[in-house]
Amino acid sequence: MAQLSPLLKQATPVVVDHGEGVYLYDTEGNRNLDFTAGIGVTSTGHCHPRVVAAAQEQVGKLIHGQYTTVMHKPLLELTERLGEVLPSGLDSLFFANSGSEAVEASLRLARQATGRPNVIVFHGGFHGRTVATASMTTSGTRFSAGISPLMAGVHVAPFPNAFRYGWDVKTATDFALQELDYLFATVSAANETAAFVIEPVLGEGGYVPGNTEFFAGLRQRADEHGILLIIDEVQTGFGRTGKFWGHDHFDVRPDVVVIAKGLASGFPLSGIAASKELMSKAWPGSQGGTYGGNAVSCAAAAATLSVIQDEGLVENAAERGRQLLDGARLVADKTPAIGDVRGLGLLVGSEFTTAEGKADSATAAAVQKAAAARGLLLLTCGAHMNVVRMIPPLVVTAEQIDEALAIWADAVASVTGN
Numbered sequence: 001m002a003q004l005s006p007l008l009k010q011a012t013p014v015v016v017d018h019g020e021g022v023y024l025y026d027t028e029g030n031r032n033l034d035f036t037a038g039i040g041v042t043s044t045g046h047c048h049p050r051v052v053a054a055a056q057e058q059v060g061k062l063i064h065g066q067y068t069t070v071m072h073k074p075l076l077e078l079t080e081r082l083g084e085v086l087p088s089g090l091d092s093l094f095f096a097n098s099g100s101e102a103v104e105a106s107l108r109l110a111r112q113a114t115g116r117p118n119v120i121v122f123h124g125g126f127h128g129r130t131v132a133t134a135s136m137t138t139s140g141t142r143f144s145a146g147i148s149p150l151m152a153g154v155h156v157a158p159f160p161n162a163f164r165y166g167w168d169v170k171t172a173t174d175f176a177l178q179e180l181d182y183l184f185a186t187v188s189a190a191n192e193t194a195a196f197v198i199e200p201v202l203g204e205g206g207y208v209p210g211n212t213e214f215f216a217g218l219r220q221r222a223d224e225h226g227i228l229l230i231i232d233e234v235q236t237g238f239g240r241t242g243k244f245w246g247h248d249h250f251d252v253r254p255d256v257v258v259i260a261k262g263l264a265s266g267f268p269l270s271g272i273a274a275s276k277e278l279m280s281k282a283w284p285g286s287q288g289g290t291y292g293g294n295a296v297s298c299a300a301a302a303a304t305l306s307v308i309q310d311e312g313l314v315e316n317a318a319e320r321g322r323q324l325l326d327g328a329r330l331v332a333d334k335t336p337a338i339g340d341v342r343g344l345g346l347l348v349g350s351e352f353t354t355a356e357g358k359a360d361s362a363t364a365a366a367v368q369k370a371a372a373a374r375g376l377l378l379l380t381c382g383a384h385m386n387v388v389r390m391i392p393p394l395v396v397t398a399e400q401i402d403e404a405l406a407i408w409a410d411a412v413a414s415v416t417g418n
């Protein structure tokens, strides 16, 4: 009998039968609050009726149209719809299937457009699991373990991670920018650097938000040296942080935005957006793939955008995010094992630390398990997997947040005794 590879390791014993909104119903008949949203994928909740209807209608019309041969209506319509929500000036789109592929597309574009070899990524960043994107990922050695040699030309600069350094945000930011300049002077000369690739909030790296001053520093250096600023919005886009784009919090202008996850409510679809002028510098024929911009995924994505807009999901993410963050902070106040609670919108992380301030992944894993046993599904993240994150679908209600927080408090108490 065939078996699943051990690579497909799951953190909970839950086997899902079906999903609806914020809930996942398992094969035992239990209802689970899904505060993972499939790592943020199900922006509109599981099987939102409008997304389901759009996909079903499209399946009956056209499943696949190879865009290297023909264009199809859903792709053209989605492009137009995305134009309404993308940062101004980013009016040229390329589509792929996964976040990793889209990051690779941005890397290709940056190298081809600038003719420069290097990219600078930021410590704790996650950009994917293909070999190139794993080479750009520094949120844990597990992502690049055993696959060396990694892609050359990637250099790592500090992210202003105040909690990790034990500094205030200003000190961490000054340090990070100073080290970036030092990197230019010592490792990757500015005129050899094609791009900065950065998440607005470190996702897999432990839910650490960037800040306005840091992004202003990056923008200024990008402009001064002709470096592209690529913002990876795979986890933070489409309202997740309480603004449409994660980088909207930091008032910064990207040259390229990378999108995936929340874009199509769980259908595989990703892309990059850049100005027409920049995109025209990509070498024709060098990018593409069989399934990129799949018709059903595009139809689901257009419906997703409508739902986000019509149901006010960005505003909901902001309000429910505040409720979630406040509630998580109350639990942390009573729990010495939680060293920090951080977040933006419906991305909230609680970092477990020992009495000496060291990462405590064992307690984080035990709390995740205790919560799952009580019907609340959560994920861990961070270099040491000691941050438990909450990312419910954007349709989550105040009552569901309260229910999740009550389970969270109980699960934390059951493990830590507080």
Ligand code: PMP
Pocket: 039, 097, 098, 099, 100, 101, 103, 126, 127, 128, 129, 199, 203, 204, 232, 233, 234, 235, 260, 261
């Ligand atoms: N970038 C970021 C910021 C992500 O969070 C992820 C996925 N966790 C990726 C890229 C890679 O996306 P995918 O898993 O679809 O390849």
